[in-house]
Amino acid sequence: MKIISTNIGERKEIEWKGKKVTTGIFKFPVSKPIFLDIEEVKDDEISDRKHHGGILQAVYGYSLKHYDYFKKLHPNVDFTHGIFGENLTIDDLEETKIHQGDIFKVGETILEATVQRNPCYKLGIRFNNMKIVKQFWNTTMCGVYFKVLQTGFVKAGDEFQQIKSCPENPTIADLYVAKRTEKGV
Known part of the structure; x- marks a missing residue:
């Protein structure tokens, strides 16, 4: 696994269903390294x-x-890295193979895979199409949240080196399917 793009978003106020909503989902690639802090x-x-x-x-x-x-489902969307709200666009991140607790060294950091990403209406706002939320739920392509065990900088081109494997734990995809079932999606 290798970082293709590091992405950061600014605070953005939008109108949705007659209300002002603040979001950070509009993330875009940056050319400098980004600092991964504890929270x-x-x-x-x-x-x-x-x-x-x-x-x-x-x-x-x-x-x-x-x-x-998703490009096939949304051919008119500009698929800029970061469109899913991710900080790290990774070449080949496979939720069915990453287990909760797996640990990786990447750049100056050490990251632990923790949980799945559950989509909300803000993903629909970013795509300008609420159908994406259900389409996202109906896959196991949820992405991975990471806990930062060692802070530091990462940049495009940095490779993930797995330093601990936890095959006894559920995969991120397993967690996502369980959450989807719980929510009745």
Whole structure:
């Protein structure tokens, strides 16, 4: 696994269903290294601290390979890296093979895979199409949240080196399917 793009978002206010909503889902590639801190990516907007950021969800990674599936469903969308709200666009991140607790060295950091990303209406806002939320739920291409065990900088081109494997734990895809079942999606 290799970082293709590092992405950061600014605070953005939008109108949705007659209300002002603040979001950080509009993330775009940056050319400089980004700093992964204990509870967040430095300089990245997290508007909803209840569902994003914090120790277990400090960094969100998403697979570039998954883009192809959604490009077919949304051919008129500009698939800029970061469109799924990810901090790290990774060449081949496979949720069915990454277990909760797996640990990776990447750049100056050490990251632990923690939980899946559950989509909300803000993904629909980013795509300008609410259908994406259900389409996202109906896959196991959810992306991976990481806990930062060692802070530091990462940049495009940095490779993930697995330093601990936890095959006894559920995969990120298993967690996602369980959450989808729980929610009745």
